[in-house]
Amino acid sequence: MMARGFHVTSVVAAVFAAAAALVAQRQPPTFESTTRTVAVYATVTNTLGRLVGDLTRDDFEIDDNGIKQTLTVFSNDIQPITVVLLLDRSGSMKPNLELEVRAAETFVHGMLPFDRARIGTFGKSIQIDPDDFTSDRDALFKILRGDLQKEGPTPLWNAIDRAIDKLLLEQGRRVVLAFSDGVDEPMDFSGHAKSLKDEMKRAEDSDIMVYAIGMEGLAPMQAQHAVSGFGGRGFATRRRDDSMMQKPDEGMAKIAEATGGGYLELMSAGSSLGAFDRVADELHHQYALGFAPQKLDGKLHDLTVKVTKPGFTVRARKRYLAPKS
Structure with missing residues (x-):
């Protein structure tokens, strides 16, 4: 295959440098296996299909097999x-x-x-x-x-x-x-x-x-x-x-x-x-959410992630495998 040149403008380079500096200041959320936290990454869009990145912890609800969970992890920082x-x-x-x-x-x-x-x-x-x-x-x-x-x-x-x-x-x-x-x-x-x-x-x-x-x-x-x-x-x-x-x-x-x-x-x-x-x-620009499962049965659980405000669509995984006690 013929090689093709790939030009990176100074503007793009500046964006990458700024992103690197931002990440150095913001550590991504960690989901330690010892805490048995269920990690859920959510993409939120508005009615125009555009990404929404300014929601807060209180704007989200997660149900585990139909039971509302308390969020123990929340971040809307840039994620690696x-x-x-x-x-x-x-x-x-x-x-x-x-x-x-x-x-x-x-x-x-x-x-x-x-x-x-x-x-x-x-x-x-x-x-x-x-x-x-x-x-x-x-x-x-x-x-x-x-x-x-x-x-x-x-x-x-x-x-x-x-x-x-x-x-x-x-x-x-x-x-x-x-x-x-x-x-x-x-x-x-x-x-x-x-x-x-x-x-x-x-x-x-x-x-x-x-x-x-x-x-x-x-x-x-x-x-x-x-x-x-x-x-x-x-x-x-x-x-x-x-x-x-x-x-x-x-x-x-x-x-x-x-x-x-x-x-x-x-x-x-x-x-x-x-x-x-x-x-x-x-x-x-996905939201990192997490909760501690109440039932450790080693089975697949249904997940529902919602935004409480109207006009938003959420994409997140539908199920997770619960740890076994």
């Missing part, structure tokens, strides 16, 4: 994130391979100094680089501009499972950001192919948030042609026909909703780049 970006490199994504790299670069560019990330790709294999999470944006750009795998099946849920593996030992807010057409087509995992149900439960149990960017992919027969090429020239030489395309799998929206993440369905290059910028901004 640890994230695995997953890029679908399958044959069905062929029209969007270059686009998703540009979108991922946009997200990395929006990372703040205290954020850490790894880049994952999935197609013929599942690969996550570098070996450890890093805040070095140049290192992440180098991976994105390197020789990424091309064309293959779509082991979406196995890729998300692998990303969760990498996040389990990390502290704080942990996120999987997956870019895919969402049509799961696993490799041969010797009977160990994961499903939407598997990964939804695992993400809920592990308190890991999933964001999904859905795009149209090539229909199965068209994807096969894309891999082999038409007359040796490849699919890219043909004009796109909407009848050749299929919409993203609805499972992507379901796992995002269940884990308190977000789902965006994109059909154009311009909206894609803006969407990744929006995801980064949203992740940095």
Whole structure:
């Protein structure tokens, strides 16, 4: 892939410097396992869909299995994130391979100094680089501009499972950001192919948030042609026909909703780049809420997060796994 220059203006540099200074003064809330505090990260928007960042502790209510809880943790400061970006490199994504790299670069560019990330790709294999999470944006750009795998099946849920593996030992807010057409087509995992149900439960149990960017992919027969090429020239030489395309799998929206993440369905290059910028901004401006569960039964509990004022919409995870006494 040809390297592309990435220009950071002095204004952007100043913003990052200011953010770093702000974070140095504000320590993010900690959820110590010894206190058995349930962490809930909430995104709040107004009727125009814009982020709302000036609510107070008293504006929130959390119900655990229908019973109102007392908030023991509240913060609306900028929050650091640890994230695995997953890029679908399958044959069905062929029209969007270059686009998703540009979108991922946009997200990395929006990372703040205290954020850490790894880049994952999935197609013929599942690969996550570098070996450890890093805040070095140049290192992440180098991976994105390197020789990424091309064309293959779509082991979406196995890729998300692998990303969760990498996040389990990390502290704080942990996120999987997956870019895919969402049509799961696993490799041969010797009977160990994961499903939407598997990964939804695992993400809920592990308190890991999933964001999904859905795009149209090539229909199965068209994807096969894309891999082999038409007359040796490849699919890219043909004009796109909407009848050749299929919409993203609805499972992507379901796992995002269940884990308190977000789902965006994109059909154009311009909206894609803006969407990744929006995801980064949203992740940095979520409310960190916490409460001490009253029932330690080792079971999944239903969570409801509400804002008491009218005109606001809250996104947060729907369930949590209660610790066992």
